Amino acid sequence: AQKVTQAQTEISVVEKEDVTLDCVYETRDTTYYLFWYKQPPSGELVFLIRRNSFDEQNEISGRYSWNFQKSTSSFNFTITASQVVDSAVYFCALSEARGGSQGNLIFGKGTKLSVKP
Amino acid sequence: NAGVMQNPRHLVRRRGQEARLRCSPMKGHSHVYWYRQLPEEGLKFMVYLQKENIIDESGMPKERFSAEFPKEGPSILRIQQVVRGDSAAYFCASSPQRREAEETQYFGPGTRLLVL
Numbered sequence: 183a184q185k186v187t188q189a190q191t192e193i194s195v196v197e198k199e200d201v202t203l204d205c206v207y208e209t210r211d212t213t214y215y216l217f218w219y220k221q222p223p224s225g226e227l228v229f230l231i232r233r234n235s236f237d238e239q240n241e242i243s244g245r246y247s248w249n250f251q252k253s254t255s256s257f258n259f260t261i262t263a264s265q266v267v268d269s270a271v272y273f274c275a276l277s278e279a280r281g282g283s284q285g286n287l288i289f290g291k292g293t294k295l296s297v298k299p
Numbered sequence: 300n301a302g303v304m305q306n307p308r309h310l311v312r313r314r315g316q317e318a319r320l321r322c323s324p325m326k327g328h329s330h331v332y333w334y335r336q337l338p339e340e341g342l343k344f345m346v347y348l349q350k351e352n353i354i355d356e357s358g359m360p361k362e363r364f365s366a367e368f369p370k371e372g373p374s375i376l377r378i379q380q381v382v383r384g385d386s387a388a389y390f391c392a393s394s395p396q397r398r399e400a401e402e403t404q405y406f407g408p409g410t411r412l413l414v415l
Contacts, residue, residue, distance in 0.1 A: 186341070217403070219406070225408055226406065226408040227390060229406070273342070275341075275342075285402065286344040286358070291339070291340055292341055
């Protein structure tokens with residue numbers, strides 16, 4: 183069955199530290215998409231990235247980078263030189279191309295990141 | 300360019316009352332999804348709608364919950380006879396194309412429902 187696991191419930195770092203948020207997924211589909219969303223204290227969900235199952239190239243966007251490894255079914259998210267504004271709950275999500283849940287987002291439980299000054 | 304709009308942002312209801320949550324998708328988007336976030340949990344899919352059509356309601360409780368997306372106006376998620384277990388954040392998302400795995404869903408700010 184499809185599932186997303188974010189084993190880290192809470193992480194606390196000091197500003198300027200690097201931090202990696204783990205995401206492990208399960209799916210039987212060969213075509214799927216992975217997403218990261220950020221939920222700051224204000225509560226809205228902000229889209230960060232989408233990655234398809236055929237593209238294992240890592241991606242970097244400013245201080246953010248994502249490491250997708252199909253061999254370990256992981257899609258980890260690293261923030262370099264963290265800042266207080268990065269404090270939020272981060273959700274990893276999976277979308278399958280086939281099957282009963284096609285197109286629906288399956289979310290992990292989220293990782294709460296606290297960045298202290 | 301407004302994003303997905305949801306109102307109210309906060310809603311308090313007593314047990315047995317009705318809750319109506321509204322969602323206006325992003326401009327140009329005609330596909331709407333509702334998700335529920337229980338405390339300390341990730342979001343769970345409830346229902347997917349296009350204008351005047353419910354496409355997939357597999358995640359919605361069979362009783363007391365209903366959703367619509369009329370030709371004109373916002374999508375409405377309606378919860379009748381609310382119970383304490385309905386207390387949650389309800390998020391609406393929209394996409395420009397029909398539901399496909401690769402479509403990015405853009406979320407609104409959510410409605411926090413508290414049932415007393």
